Amino acid sequence: MKREDLFIVSKLWQTFHDYEQVEPITKKQLKDWGIDYFDLYLIHFPVALKYVSPETRYPPGWFSDDANSKIIHSKARLEDTWRAFEDIKSKGLTKSIGVSNYSGALLLDLFTYAKVKPATLQIEHHPYYVQPYLIKLAEEHDIKVTAYSSFGPQSFIECDMKIAADTPLLFDHPVVKKIAEKHSKTPAQVLLRWSTQRGLSVIPKSNSQNRLQQNLDVTGFDMSESEIAEMSDLDKNLKFNAPTNVRYTPLFHGEIGRLTVCSTVSLATSLLRRLTLHRIYDIDMAHWVYNLALVLRNATYMAMNNNKNNTKFLLEFIVMPKDSI
Numbered sequence: 001m002k003r004e005d006l007f008i009v010s011k012l013w014q015t016f017h018d019y020e021q022v023e024p025i026t027k028k029q030l031k032d033w034g035i036d037y038f039d040l041y042l043i044h045f046p047v048a049l050k051y052v053s054p055e056t057r058y059p060p061g062w063f064s065d066d067a068n069s070k071i072i073h074s075k076a077r078l079e080d081t082w083r084a085f086e087d088i089k090s091k092g093l094t095k096s097i098g099v100s101n102y103s104g105a106l107l108l109d110l111f112t113y114a115k116v117k118p119a120t121l122q123i124e125h126h127p128y129y130v131q132p133y134l135i136k137l138a139e140e141h142d143i144k145v146t147a148y149s150s151f152g153p154q155s156f157i158e159c160d161m162k163i164a165a166d167t168p169l170l171f172d173h174p175v176v177k178k179i180a181e182k183h184s185k186t187p188a189q190v191l192l193r194w195s196t197q198r199g200l201s202v203i204p205k206s207n208s209q210n211r212l213q214q215n216l217d218v219t220g221f222d223m224s225e226s227e228i229a230e231m232s233d234l235d236k237n238l239k240f241n242a243p244t245n246v247r248y249t250p251l252f253h254g255e256i257g258r259l260t261v262c263s264t265v266s267l268a269t270s271l272l273r274r275l276t277l278h279r280i281y282d283i284d285m286a287h288w289v290y291n292l293a294l295v296l297r298n299a300t301y302m303a304m305n306n307n308k309n310n311t312k313f314l315l316e317f318i319v320m321p322k323d324s325i
């Protein structure tokens with residue numbers, strides 16, 4: 001097989017958003033692949049994290065430390081990252097450049113400074129998360145949209161995400177099953193065709209050769225407009241690939257419930273801290289009250305997260321030294 005027969009896509013991880021880090025890490029990725037150009041290179045998430053050198057840890061993940069406890073953001077601006085993307089494209093390290101997980105607002109902002117427009121926008125997209133306006137905006141600017149996680153909750157169950165486990169599988173949804181049966185296709189094939197008929201590209205992955213073949217065989221039939229609309233009506237604006245879903249697996253469903261609980265507990269903790277610092281002059285008492293507030297806050301987060309690893313997070317604060325308050 002020749003290189004030109006393959007279309008190879010890679011993405012820039014968030015810890016490499018600073019202008020001067022983009023070219024070296026692209027070259028490292030190319031070297032790891034044993035190739036000299038990508039066909040498409042994407043900004044993975046529009047969130048910049050503090051640089052972690054590949055000598056320190058590679059791949060670096062979300063955390064700045066080996067103990068996986070600190071997420072530190074960087075001051076790299078998306079405009080500078082995009083400028084670096086335009087430069088690696090002009091140097092031939094990639095044929096095309098694009099973005100992923102951008103909102104409409106971020107796209108509009110990008111249009112104000114981009115000399116080269118993104119060729120593609122890669123987004124989570126399935127009948128529970130349809131995003132018609134974002135797709136329309138991309139189309140109006142001639143940006144091709146690629147759908148990931150076309151099967152909805154399926155791929156997030158593997159990440160042990162409670163919200164995904166608690167959401168009915170699209171494969172079992174009566175609307176999807178009905179349309180699949182009518183076309184003598186599997187629910188997976190119907191989910192992929194729903195995307196491609198809406199003008200998106202799909203990139204399903206599978207460890208099974210049979211399912212890989214099945215996922216390729218999705219263009220030989222057409223769903224009717226009403227079937228496409230029926231599937232689009234399943235929209236719940238439910239995004240699984242959100243950091244809050246991973247860090248705080250919810251006791252309460254829905255973004256608003258989660259955010260309300262997190263912010264109420266944070267607010268209560270910060271009020272208690274201020275009270276202890278300004279009204280209680282006995283340092284032992286202040287230390288005790290403040291630590292109690294932190295323990296309560298972290299216990300709540302732990303309960304929401306349902307994650308045993310966070311025991312460490314809780315214990316760290318119980319032994320918080322007096323001089324740190």
Ligand SMILES: NC(=O)c1ccc[n+]([C@@H]2O[C@H](COP(=O)([O-])OP(=O)(O)OC[C@H]3O[C@@H](n4cnc5c(N)ncnc54)[C@H](OP(=O)(O)O)[C@@H]3O)[C@@H](O)[C@H]2O)c1
Binds near residue numbers: 147204
């Ligand atoms: N830009 C981003 O932020 C982002 C985020 C996530 C993913 N992605 C990309 O999107 C692509 C797809 O990854 P994804 O995580 O979204 O996974 P996905 O393709 O939506 O789903 C994979 C899951 O579906 C199952 N599956 C695949 N084909 C099936 C079929 N025909 N019938 C039943 N089950 C089937 C697989 O199981 P088996 O393996 O057992 O078949 C696996 O559990 C990857 O290239 C990934 O890099 C991008």
